[in-house]
Amino acid sequence: MSEGVTESAFVIDDRETPRFRVHRSALVESDILEQERRLIFDRSWLFVGHESELNEPHDFRTRRVGGRPIIFTRHTDGTVQVFLNSCPHRGMAIETRPEGTGRFLKCFYHGWSFNTEGTLVALPDEDSYGPDFDRHNLCLARPPKVSSYRGFVFLSWTEDIEDLEQYLGGACDIIDLFADQSDVGMRVIGGTHLYAIRANWKLLSENSYDGYHAMTTHHRYLAMLKESGKDLSKVFAKGTGPNLGWDLGNGHAVIGGADGTGGTNTGLGRDLSTEAALQAQVTRRDHFAAKYGEHWANRMFSGRNLVLFPNLALVDLIMGITIRTYYPVSPDYMEVTAWSLQPGDDDPELQHMRQENFLTFWGPAGLATPDDIEALERCQQGFAAYELAPWNDISRGMVRNRPNFADELQMRTFWREWDRRMTGTVHPPEVPITPRAGRVNWPYQPPSDPHRVGEPA
Ligand code: FES
Ligand SMILES: [Fe+2]
Numbered sequence: 001m002s003e004g005v006t007e008s009a010f011v012i013d014d015r016e017t018p019r020f021r022v023h024r025s026a027l028v029e030s031d032i033l034e035q036e037r038r039l040i041f042d043r044s045w046l047f048v049g050h051e052s053e054l055n056e057p058h059d060f061r062t063r064r065v066g067g068r069p070i071i072f073t074r075h076t077d078g079t080v081q082v083f084l085n086s087c088p089h090r091g092m093a094i095e096t097r098p099e100g101t102g103r104f105l106k107c108f109y110h111g112w113s114f115n116t117e118g119t120l121v122a123l124p125d126e127d128s129y130g131p132d133f134d135r136h137n138l139c140l141a142r143p144p145k146v147s148s149y150r151g152f153v154f155l156s157w158t159e160d161i162e163d164l165e166q167y168l169g170g171a172c173d174i175i176d177l178f179a180d181q182s183d184v185g186m187r188v189i190g191g192t193h194l195y196a197i198r199a200n201w202k203l204l205s206e207n208s209y210d211g212y213h214a215m216t217t218h219h220r221y222l223a224m225l226k227e228s229g230k231d232l233s234k235v236f237a238k239g240t241g242p243n244l245g246w247d248l249g250n251g252h253a254v255i256g257g258a259d260g261t262g263g264t265n266t267g268l269g270r271d272l273s274t275e276a277a278l279q280a281q282v283t284r285r286d287h288f289a290a291k292y293g294e295h296w297a298n299r300m301f302s303g304r305n306l307v308l309f310p311n312l313a314l315v316d317l318i319m320g321i322t323i324r325t326y327y328p329v330s331p332d333y334m335e336v337t338a339w340s341l342q343p344g345d346d347d348p349e350l351q352h353m354r355q356e357n358f359l360t361f362w363g364p365a366g367l368a369t370p371d372d373i374e375a376l377e378r379c380q381q382g383f384a385a386y387e388l389a390p391w392n393d394i395s396r397g398m399v400r401n402r403p404n405f406a407d408e409l410q411m412r413t414f415w416r417e418w419d420r421r422m423t424g425t426v427h428p429p430e431v432p433i434t435p436r437a438g439r440v441n442w443p444y445q446p447p448s449d450p451h452r453v454g455e456p457a
Contacts, residue, residue: 008423011415012391015430018398020412024386027200032422033331039421040310041066045147045154045167047312047325048072050341051080052151052187053099058116061099063337066157067327069093070143071105073116080148082155083118083140094140098192105140114140150179151186170248170434174306177299178314178321180292182343188323190355193338195364199376200383201311201328204336205414207372208313208324209245209255209305211405212396214268217375221367230271236406244402245409249433250309251417253410257303260285260318267303269319269357272350280347296439307410309417314341320357332380338362398430 004016012021026032046066053061054074061072062085069085071094085093087107094107094114104121106113113122118140126133145156147164152175154164165172179186197204207213215222215236226232235257237243245255257267263285264278272278289297306314313324324338340358342351361368382389394415397407409430416427 006425006427008419008425010423011419011425011427013412013416013427015398018395019393020395020398020408020415021391021393022415024383024390024392026418026422027202027380027392028331028383028386030331033328035422036328037067040418041327042157043161043421044310045145045156045161045164047308047323048082048146048153048155050151050186050188050323050339051148051153052185052344053339054080056101058103059099059101060095060105060116062093062095062097064327065143065155068157070155071095071140072153073105075116076103080153081117081142082146082153083142086141087112088120088138088140089123112138118142150175152179167250168308169250169252170246170436171250171252171254171306171308172436173438174248174254174304175314176439177296177304178316178341180288180296180300182345184344186321186341187344188339189342189351190340190358193362193364194336195369195373196329196333196335197326197373197376198333199373199380200331201326201334202414202418203376203379204324204326204334205307205309205311205313206411207376208307208315209253209405209410210408211245211255211305212408213372213375214406217371218368221361221371224367225268225270228270234265235267243405245397245405245407246434247409247413247429247431249429249435251414252306252308253413254304254306255405255410257305257317257405260301260303261298263301265301266319267317269317269361270353272319272353274349277347277349277353280350284343284347284350292439305405307414309414315362317357317361320354320361322358322362324362403431 005014010023010026048065049061049072057074057076057078059074063070071083071085073081075081085095087094089110089112092107092109094105104113104115111124112120115121120135120138143155143157144159145161147154149164149168243256245253247253263282266272272281285297285301288300303316303318311326315322321341322338323341324336326334326336328334340355342354360366363369394408394411397403397409400407403409412430419425
Protein backbone atom coordinates (compact mmCIF):
# COMPACT_ATOMS: atom_id res chain seq x y z
CA MET A 1 0.00 0.00 0.00
CA SER A 2 1.59 3.28 -1.01
CA GLU A 3 1.56 6.36 1.15
CA GLY A 4 -1.65 8.29 0.80
CA VAL A 5 -3.67 5.17 0.05
CA THR A 6 -5.88 3.40 2.58
CA GLU A 7 -7.66 0.30 1.40
CA SER A 8 -9.69 -2.73 2.36
CA ALA A 9 -11.28 -5.45 0.25
CA PHE A 10 -14.15 -3.01 -0.40
CA VAL A 11 -12.81 0.54 -0.49
CA ILE A 12 -9.67 1.92 -2.13
CA ASP A 13 -9.15 5.49 -0.96
CA ASP A 14 -6.23 6.90 -2.91
CA ARG A 15 -5.49 10.52 -2.06
CA GLU A 16 -2.55 10.80 -4.44
CA THR A 17 -4.03 10.07 -7.84
CA PRO A 18 -6.64 10.86 -6.40
CA ARG A 19 -9.22 8.11 -6.81
CA PHE A 20 -11.91 6.53 -4.64
CA ARG A 21 -13.36 3.15 -5.49
CA VAL A 22 -15.93 0.87 -3.91
CA HIS A 23 -16.13 -2.85 -4.67
CA ARG A 24 -19.53 -3.82 -6.03
CA SER A 25 -19.61 -7.02 -3.98
CA ALA A 26 -20.55 -4.71 -1.08
CA LEU A 27 -23.80 -3.99 -2.92
CA VAL A 28 -24.62 -7.55 -3.93
CA GLU A 29 -23.56 -10.25 -1.52
CA SER A 30 -25.80 -11.70 1.19
CA ASP A 31 -23.05 -12.28 3.75
CA ILE A 32 -22.18 -8.57 3.55
CA LEU A 33 -25.78 -7.71 4.39
CA GLU A 34 -25.72 -10.08 7.38
CA GLN A 35 -22.60 -8.30 8.63
CA GLU A 36 -24.20 -4.91 8.03
CA ARG A 37 -27.16 -5.88 10.21
CA ARG A 38 -24.76 -6.72 13.02
CA LEU A 39 -21.99 -4.15 12.59
CA ILE A 40 -23.99 -1.18 11.30
CA PHE A 41 -27.72 -1.35 12.00
CA ASP A 42 -27.34 -2.93 15.44
CA ARG A 43 -24.71 -0.36 16.45
CA SER A 44 -26.15 2.92 15.22
CA TRP A 45 -28.77 5.37 16.37
CA LEU A 46 -31.71 4.60 14.06
CA PHE A 47 -34.64 6.94 13.39
CA VAL A 48 -37.92 5.92 15.03
CA GLY A 49 -40.13 8.88 14.20
CA HIS A 50 -40.89 12.51 14.87
CA GLU A 51 -42.53 13.47 18.17
CA SER A 52 -45.26 15.38 16.32
CA GLU A 53 -46.60 12.10 14.93
CA LEU A 54 -48.00 11.54 18.42
CA ASN A 55 -50.25 14.53 18.88
CA GLU A 56 -52.16 13.50 21.96
CA PRO A 57 -51.65 11.14 24.89
CA HIS A 58 -52.41 7.51 23.89
CA ASP A 59 -51.66 8.08 20.21
CA PHE A 60 -49.51 5.31 18.81
CA ARG A 61 -47.68 4.39 15.63
CA THR A 62 -46.20 1.03 14.73
CA ARG A 63 -43.30 0.42 12.38
CA ARG A 64 -40.14 -1.57 11.92
CA VAL A 65 -36.84 -0.01 12.91
CA GLY A 66 -33.64 -1.81 12.03
CA GLY A 67 -35.67 -4.89 11.12
CA ARG A 68 -37.57 -5.15 14.42
CA PRO A 69 -41.20 -4.25 15.12
CA ILE A 70 -41.79 -1.37 17.52
CA ILE A 71 -44.67 0.61 18.98
CA PHE A 72 -44.11 4.33 19.40
CA THR A 73 -46.62 5.90 21.85
CA ARG A 74 -47.34 9.02 23.86
CA HIS A 75 -48.18 8.14 27.45
CA THR A 76 -50.76 9.82 29.70
CA ASP A 77 -48.05 12.08 31.16
CA GLY A 78 -47.07 13.31 27.68
CA THR A 79 -43.81 11.34 27.45
CA VAL A 80 -42.86 9.55 24.25
CA GLN A 81 -42.32 5.82 24.72
CA VAL A 82 -40.87 3.13 22.46
CA PHE A 83 -41.52 -0.61 22.97
CA LEU A 84 -40.97 -3.79 21.08
CA ASN A 85 -44.20 -4.74 19.38
CA SER A 86 -44.03 -8.25 20.78
CA CYS A 87 -46.20 -9.64 23.54
CA PRO A 88 -44.23 -10.81 26.59
CA HIS A 89 -46.64 -13.76 26.84
CA ARG A 90 -46.00 -15.73 23.65
CA GLY A 91 -44.58 -13.14 21.28
CA MET A 92 -47.45 -11.88 19.15
CA ALA A 93 -47.09 -8.48 17.49
CA ILE A 94 -49.68 -6.73 19.64
CA GLU A 95 -50.70 -3.87 17.43
CA THR A 96 -50.92 -4.29 13.69
CA ARG A 97 -52.49 -0.98 12.70
CA PRO A 98 -49.89 1.54 11.49
CA GLU A 99 -51.39 4.25 13.69
CA GLY A 100 -54.22 4.87 16.09
CA THR A 101 -55.22 6.00 19.55
CA GLY A 102 -55.93 3.84 22.56
CA ARG A 103 -55.47 3.98 26.31
CA PHE A 104 -54.65 0.27 26.23
CA LEU A 105 -52.82 -1.97 23.80
CA LYS A 106 -54.53 -5.35 23.87
CA CYS A 107 -52.99 -8.52 22.51
CA PHE A 108 -55.42 -10.31 20.23
CA TYR A 109 -54.08 -13.80 21.05
CA HIS A 110 -54.90 -14.30 24.77
CA GLY A 111 -56.06 -10.83 25.70
CA TRP A 112 -53.22 -9.41 27.77
CA SER A 113 -53.53 -5.59 27.95
CA PHE A 114 -50.81 -2.99 28.39
CA ASN A 115 -50.98 0.71 29.04
CA THR A 116 -49.07 3.25 26.94
CA GLU A 117 -46.17 3.01 29.36
CA GLY A 118 -45.84 -0.69 28.50
CA THR A 119 -47.10 -1.99 31.84
CA LEU A 120 -49.19 -5.15 31.86
CA VAL A 121 -52.45 -3.93 33.39
CA ALA A 122 -54.90 -6.80 32.85
CA LEU A 123 -54.97 -10.40 31.75
CA PRO A 124 -57.73 -13.00 31.68
CA ASP A 125 -57.65 -15.50 34.58
CA GLU A 126 -54.78 -13.90 36.42
CA ASP A 127 -55.51 -16.24 39.38
CA SER A 128 -54.14 -19.18 37.41
CA TYR A 129 -50.64 -17.77 37.84
CA GLY A 130 -50.63 -18.10 41.64
CA PRO A 131 -50.41 -15.58 44.47
CA ASP A 132 -46.83 -14.44 43.73
CA PHE A 133 -47.50 -13.47 40.14
CA ASP A 134 -46.10 -10.02 39.49
CA ARG A 135 -47.41 -8.29 36.40
CA HIS A 136 -44.48 -5.89 36.50
CA ASN A 137 -42.14 -8.64 35.35
CA LEU A 138 -44.15 -8.92 32.17
CA CYS A 139 -44.06 -5.41 30.77
CA LEU A 140 -43.46 -4.71 27.09
CA ALA A 141 -39.72 -4.86 26.40
CA ARG A 142 -37.92 -1.69 25.35
CA PRO A 143 -35.02 -1.07 22.97
CA PRO A 144 -31.77 -0.74 24.97
CA LYS A 145 -31.59 2.99 24.28
CA VAL A 146 -34.02 5.68 23.10
CA SER A 147 -33.16 9.34 22.78
CA SER A 148 -34.33 12.36 20.84
CA TYR A 149 -32.87 15.49 19.36
CA ARG A 150 -35.08 18.49 18.44
CA GLY A 151 -38.16 16.25 18.07
CA PHE A 152 -36.42 13.49 16.08
CA VAL A 153 -36.61 10.24 18.07
CA PHE A 154 -33.94 7.57 17.67
CA LEU A 155 -33.25 4.17 19.20
CA SER A 156 -30.20 1.99 19.50
CA TRP A 157 -30.31 -1.80 19.56
CA THR A 158 -27.19 -1.83 21.70
CA GLU A 159 -26.57 -0.32 25.11
CA ASP A 160 -22.97 0.22 24.15
CA ILE A 161 -23.18 3.42 22.09
CA GLU A 162 -22.21 7.06 22.53
CA ASP A 163 -24.89 9.63 23.44
CA LEU A 164 -27.12 10.64 20.55
CA GLU A 165 -25.74 14.19 20.32
CA GLN A 166 -22.19 12.92 20.29
CA TYR A 167 -23.12 10.45 17.55
CA LEU A 168 -24.77 13.19 15.48
CA GLY A 169 -21.74 15.48 15.87
CA GLY A 170 -21.72 18.31 13.33
CA ALA A 171 -25.10 17.09 12.05
CA CYS A 172 -26.76 18.65 15.13
CA ASP A 173 -26.39 22.08 13.53
CA ILE A 174 -27.95 20.84 10.32
CA ILE A 175 -30.89 19.30 12.19
CA ASP A 176 -31.27 22.67 13.92
CA LEU A 177 -31.66 24.27 10.48
CA PHE A 178 -34.73 22.05 9.99
CA ALA A 179 -36.07 22.31 13.54
CA ASP A 180 -35.68 26.08 13.83
CA GLN A 181 -38.14 26.72 11.01
CA SER A 182 -41.11 27.11 13.34
CA ASP A 183 -41.80 28.89 16.60
CA VAL A 184 -44.29 26.21 17.63
CA GLY A 185 -42.36 23.19 16.40
CA MET A 186 -42.05 21.29 13.16
CA ARG A 187 -44.76 18.76 12.42
CA VAL A 188 -45.13 15.64 10.35
CA ILE A 189 -48.24 16.39 8.33
CA GLY A 190 -50.38 14.10 6.21
CA GLY A 191 -49.80 10.48 5.43
CA THR A 192 -46.83 8.22 4.93
CA HIS A 193 -45.21 7.19 1.68
CA LEU A 194 -44.30 3.51 1.60
CA TYR A 195 -42.52 1.99 -1.37
CA ALA A 196 -39.81 -0.49 -2.25
CA ILE A 197 -36.80 -0.32 -4.55
CA ARG A 198 -35.10 -3.33 -6.11
CA ALA A 199 -31.67 -2.06 -5.19
CA ASN A 200 -29.15 -2.15 -2.38
CA TRP A 201 -30.03 0.18 0.50
CA LYS A 202 -26.71 2.07 0.29
CA LEU A 203 -27.63 3.31 -3.16
CA LEU A 204 -30.39 5.37 -1.59
CA SER A 205 -28.00 6.92 0.93
CA GLU A 206 -25.83 7.90 -2.06
CA ASN A 207 -28.77 9.11 -4.13
CA SER A 208 -30.29 11.24 -1.37
CA TYR A 209 -27.43 13.75 -1.58
CA ASP A 210 -26.24 13.15 -5.12
CA GLY A 211 -26.17 16.59 -6.75
CA TYR A 212 -24.46 15.19 -9.86
CA HIS A 213 -27.43 13.21 -11.16
CA ALA A 214 -30.03 15.98 -11.08
CA MET A 215 -29.33 17.40 -14.54
CA THR A 216 -29.58 14.04 -16.30
CA THR A 217 -31.84 11.75 -14.26
CA HIS A 218 -34.30 14.56 -13.58
CA HIS A 219 -33.93 16.22 -16.95
CA ARG A 220 -37.66 16.19 -17.62
CA TYR A 221 -38.53 17.67 -14.27
CA LEU A 222 -35.98 20.46 -14.73
CA ALA A 223 -37.27 21.10 -18.24
CA MET A 224 -40.74 21.48 -16.78
CA LEU A 225 -39.45 23.95 -14.19
CA LYS A 226 -37.68 25.94 -16.88
CA GLU A 227 -40.77 25.89 -19.01
CA SER A 228 -42.70 27.37 -16.12
CA GLY A 229 -40.29 30.32 -16.12
CA LYS A 230 -38.04 29.29 -13.25
CA ASP A 231 -34.45 30.57 -13.22
CA LEU A 232 -32.27 27.56 -12.36
CA SER A 233 -28.94 29.40 -12.53
CA LYS A 234 -28.82 30.02 -8.78
CA VAL A 235 -29.71 26.43 -7.96
CA PHE A 236 -26.77 25.11 -9.95
CA ALA A 237 -24.26 27.82 -8.97
CA LYS A 238 -21.41 25.65 -7.75
CA GLY A 239 -18.91 26.42 -5.08
CA THR A 240 -20.76 29.08 -3.14
CA GLY A 241 -21.20 28.57 0.59
CA PRO A 242 -24.58 26.88 0.58
CA ASN A 243 -23.67 24.73 -2.39
CA LEU A 244 -20.73 22.86 -0.95
CA GLY A 245 -20.49 19.36 0.47
CA TRP A 246 -19.67 19.02 4.17
CA ASP A 247 -18.29 16.09 6.17
CA LEU A 248 -20.07 16.27 9.53
CA GLY A 249 -18.22 13.37 11.17
CA ASN A 250 -19.26 9.76 11.98
CA GLY A 251 -20.30 9.14 8.37
CA HIS A 252 -22.87 11.97 8.28
CA ALA A 253 -22.69 14.51 5.46
CA VAL A 254 -24.72 17.28 3.89
CA ILE A 255 -24.90 19.22 0.67
CA GLY A 256 -26.42 22.67 0.48
CA GLY A 257 -29.22 23.64 -1.87
CA ALA A 258 -29.94 26.89 -3.58
CA ASP A 259 -28.87 30.27 -2.32
CA GLY A 260 -32.03 31.19 -0.47
CA THR A 261 -30.90 34.49 0.94
CA GLY A 262 -33.83 36.35 -0.53
CA GLY A 263 -36.36 34.02 1.02
CA THR A 264 -38.14 33.55 -2.28
CA ASN A 265 -35.81 31.11 -4.01
CA THR A 266 -37.46 27.71 -3.89
CA GLY A 267 -34.42 25.68 -4.91
CA LEU A 268 -35.48 22.64 -6.87
CA GLY A 269 -39.08 23.20 -5.89
CA ARG A 270 -41.50 24.94 -8.19
CA ASP A 271 -41.65 28.71 -7.88
CA LEU A 272 -44.23 30.11 -5.51
CA SER A 273 -47.14 30.87 -7.73
CA THR A 274 -48.95 33.60 -5.88
CA GLU A 275 -47.93 37.00 -4.58
CA ALA A 276 -49.43 36.16 -1.18
CA ALA A 277 -47.31 33.01 -0.83
CA LEU A 278 -44.18 34.90 -1.89
CA GLN A 279 -44.88 37.58 0.66
CA ALA A 280 -45.55 35.00 3.38
CA GLN A 281 -42.20 33.35 2.65
CA VAL A 282 -40.32 36.68 2.78
CA THR A 283 -42.04 37.50 6.05
CA ARG A 284 -41.01 34.13 7.47
CA ARG A 285 -37.41 34.66 6.44
CA ASP A 286 -37.32 38.16 7.93
CA HIS A 287 -38.84 36.87 11.14
CA PHE A 288 -36.11 34.25 11.53
CA ALA A 289 -33.40 36.73 10.53
CA ALA A 290 -34.56 38.93 13.41
CA LYS A 291 -34.69 35.94 15.73
CA TYR A 292 -31.47 34.12 14.84
CA GLY A 293 -29.42 36.59 12.76
CA GLU A 294 -28.97 37.00 9.03
CA HIS A 295 -26.44 34.26 8.36
CA TRP A 296 -28.46 31.58 10.16
CA ALA A 297 -31.69 32.64 8.42
CA ASN A 298 -29.85 32.50 5.08
CA ARG A 299 -28.76 28.96 5.85
CA MET A 300 -32.27 28.00 6.96
CA PHE A 301 -33.70 29.29 3.70
CA SER A 302 -31.05 27.70 1.49
CA GLY A 303 -32.24 24.09 1.60
CA ARG A 304 -30.02 21.07 2.12
CA ASN A 305 -29.74 17.29 1.69
CA LEU A 306 -28.55 15.61 4.87
CA VAL A 307 -27.86 11.89 5.27
CA LEU A 308 -27.35 10.63 8.78
CA PHE A 309 -25.38 7.42 8.78
CA PRO A 310 -26.61 4.87 8.00
CA ASN A 311 -30.19 5.23 6.70
CA LEU A 312 -31.91 8.54 7.38
CA ALA A 313 -32.20 11.33 4.81
CA LEU A 314 -33.59 14.76 5.62
CA VAL A 315 -34.06 16.82 2.49
CA ASP A 316 -35.20 20.43 2.42
CA LEU A 317 -36.00 21.79 -1.02
CA ILE A 318 -37.43 24.92 0.61
CA MET A 319 -40.82 24.20 -0.88
CA GLY A 320 -41.01 20.94 1.03
CA ILE A 321 -39.08 18.86 3.52
CA THR A 322 -39.01 15.09 3.49
CA ILE A 323 -37.86 12.66 6.13
CA ARG A 324 -36.92 9.36 4.53
CA THR A 325 -35.65 6.15 6.05
CA TYR A 326 -34.98 2.81 4.40
CA TYR A 327 -33.95 -0.68 5.35
CA PRO A 328 -32.80 -3.72 3.39
CA VAL A 329 -34.93 -6.83 3.05
CA SER A 330 -32.23 -8.46 0.92
CA PRO A 331 -29.04 -7.13 -0.72
CA ASP A 332 -31.02 -6.08 -3.78
CA TYR A 333 -34.28 -4.93 -2.20
CA MET A 334 -35.07 -2.17 0.27
CA GLU A 335 -38.21 -0.75 1.80
CA VAL A 336 -38.57 3.01 2.05
CA THR A 337 -40.75 5.08 4.38
CA ALA A 338 -41.10 8.83 3.97
CA TRP A 339 -42.95 11.66 5.68
CA SER A 340 -43.50 15.36 5.05
CA LEU A 341 -42.21 17.75 7.71
CA GLN A 342 -43.65 21.24 7.93
CA PRO A 343 -43.61 24.26 10.19
CA GLY A 344 -46.53 23.83 12.59
CA ASP A 345 -47.44 27.51 12.28
CA ASP A 346 -47.13 27.86 8.52
CA ASP A 347 -49.18 30.10 6.29
CA PRO A 348 -51.97 27.84 4.86
CA GLU A 349 -51.04 28.57 1.28
CA LEU A 350 -47.38 27.70 1.87
CA GLN A 351 -48.45 24.58 3.70
CA HIS A 352 -50.58 23.52 0.78
CA MET A 353 -47.71 24.08 -1.64
CA ARG A 354 -45.27 22.10 0.49
CA GLN A 355 -47.73 19.25 0.75
CA GLU A 356 -48.28 19.30 -2.98
CA ASN A 357 -44.53 19.27 -3.56
CA PHE A 358 -44.18 16.32 -1.21
CA LEU A 359 -46.68 14.39 -3.27
CA THR A 360 -45.82 15.48 -6.78
CA PHE A 361 -42.03 15.60 -6.44
CA TRP A 362 -41.16 12.99 -3.81
CA GLY A 363 -44.20 10.74 -3.96
CA PRO A 364 -43.80 7.18 -5.24
CA ALA A 365 -45.58 8.35 -8.40
CA GLY A 366 -44.16 11.87 -8.29
CA LEU A 367 -41.95 13.71 -10.74
CA ALA A 368 -38.63 12.75 -9.11
CA THR A 369 -38.88 9.49 -7.18
CA PRO A 370 -39.74 7.15 -10.09
CA ASP A 371 -36.69 8.47 -11.98
CA ASP A 372 -34.45 7.83 -8.98
CA ILE A 373 -35.93 4.35 -8.51
CA GLU A 374 -35.29 3.57 -12.17
CA ALA A 375 -31.66 4.74 -11.84
CA LEU A 376 -31.02 2.73 -8.67
CA GLU A 377 -32.65 -0.43 -9.98
CA ARG A 378 -30.63 -0.26 -13.18
CA CYS A 379 -27.40 0.16 -11.17
CA GLN A 380 -28.34 -2.99 -9.28
CA GLN A 381 -28.98 -4.79 -12.57
CA GLY A 382 -25.53 -3.69 -13.73
CA PHE A 383 -23.95 -5.12 -10.58
CA ALA A 384 -24.88 -8.65 -11.78
CA ALA A 385 -21.66 -8.35 -13.81
CA TYR A 386 -19.62 -7.26 -10.81
CA GLU A 387 -17.08 -10.06 -10.95
CA LEU A 388 -15.94 -8.77 -14.34
CA ALA A 389 -16.50 -5.07 -13.66
CA PRO A 390 -15.90 -4.89 -9.90
CA TRP A 391 -15.47 -1.23 -9.02
CA ASN A 392 -17.72 1.80 -8.59
CA ASP A 393 -15.89 5.09 -9.01
CA ILE A 394 -16.76 7.80 -6.49
CA SER A 395 -13.85 10.19 -7.08
CA ARG A 396 -15.63 13.28 -8.33
CA GLY A 397 -14.29 16.47 -6.74
CA MET A 398 -11.42 14.83 -4.85
CA VAL A 399 -9.04 17.28 -6.52
CA ARG A 400 -11.00 20.26 -5.29
CA ASN A 401 -10.16 22.18 -2.18
CA ARG A 402 -13.83 22.44 -1.34
CA PRO A 403 -15.92 19.79 -3.09
CA ASN A 404 -19.29 21.17 -4.12
CA PHE A 405 -22.81 19.72 -4.01
CA ALA A 406 -22.37 18.02 -7.40
CA ASP A 407 -19.16 16.31 -6.27
CA GLU A 408 -19.03 13.06 -4.33
CA LEU A 409 -17.39 14.02 -1.02
CA GLN A 410 -20.61 13.18 0.82
CA MET A 411 -20.69 9.62 -0.54
CA ARG A 412 -17.02 9.08 0.23
CA THR A 413 -17.78 10.22 3.78
CA PHE A 414 -20.51 7.56 3.98
CA TRP A 415 -18.29 4.80 2.58
CA ARG A 416 -15.33 5.63 4.83
CA GLU A 417 -17.54 5.16 7.87
CA TRP A 418 -19.09 2.02 6.33
CA ASP A 419 -15.62 0.56 5.79
CA ARG A 420 -14.48 1.45 9.28
CA ARG A 421 -17.48 -0.37 10.75
CA MET A 422 -17.22 -3.37 8.43
CA THR A 423 -13.46 -3.96 8.15
CA GLY A 424 -11.87 -1.74 10.79
CA THR A 425 -10.01 0.24 8.11
CA VAL A 426 -9.54 3.85 9.13
CA HIS A 427 -9.60 6.32 6.25
CA PRO A 428 -8.65 9.82 7.39
CA PRO A 429 -11.21 12.51 6.53
CA GLU A 430 -10.66 14.14 3.18
CA VAL A 431 -11.52 17.68 4.25
CA PRO A 432 -11.62 18.86 7.84
CA ILE A 433 -14.72 17.57 9.61
CA THR A 434 -17.21 20.36 10.21
CA PRO A 435 -17.77 20.38 13.95
CA ARG A 436 -20.91 21.35 15.78
CA ALA A 437 -20.66 25.11 16.06
CA GLY A 438 -24.14 26.39 16.86
CA ARG A 439 -25.59 29.50 15.28
CA VAL A 440 -22.21 31.13 14.67
CA ASN A 441 -20.93 32.95 11.63
CA TRP A 442 -20.81 30.78 8.59
CA PRO A 443 -19.39 29.41 6.37
CA TYR A 444 -16.95 27.53 8.49
CA GLN A 445 -13.52 28.09 6.92
CA PRO A 446 -11.48 24.96 6.46
CA PRO A 447 -7.70 25.35 6.06
CA SER A 448 -6.35 25.33 2.53
CA ASP A 449 -4.74 22.10 1.31
CA PRO A 450 -1.84 22.57 -1.17
CA HIS A 451 -2.63 19.26 -2.91
CA ARG A 452 -6.00 20.50 -4.02
CA VAL A 453 -7.12 22.95 -6.63
CA GLY A 454 -9.06 26.12 -6.09
CA GLU A 455 -9.36 28.34 -3.09
CA PRO A 456 -11.39 27.31 -0.11
CA ALA A 457 -14.85 28.84 -0.46
S1 FES B 1 -49.36 -13.82 22.99
FE1 FES B 1 -50.17 -12.02 23.75
S2 FES B 1 -51.62 -12.60 25.19
FE2 FES B 1 -50.75 -14.44 24.53
FE1 LIG C 1 -32.94 12.23 -7.67
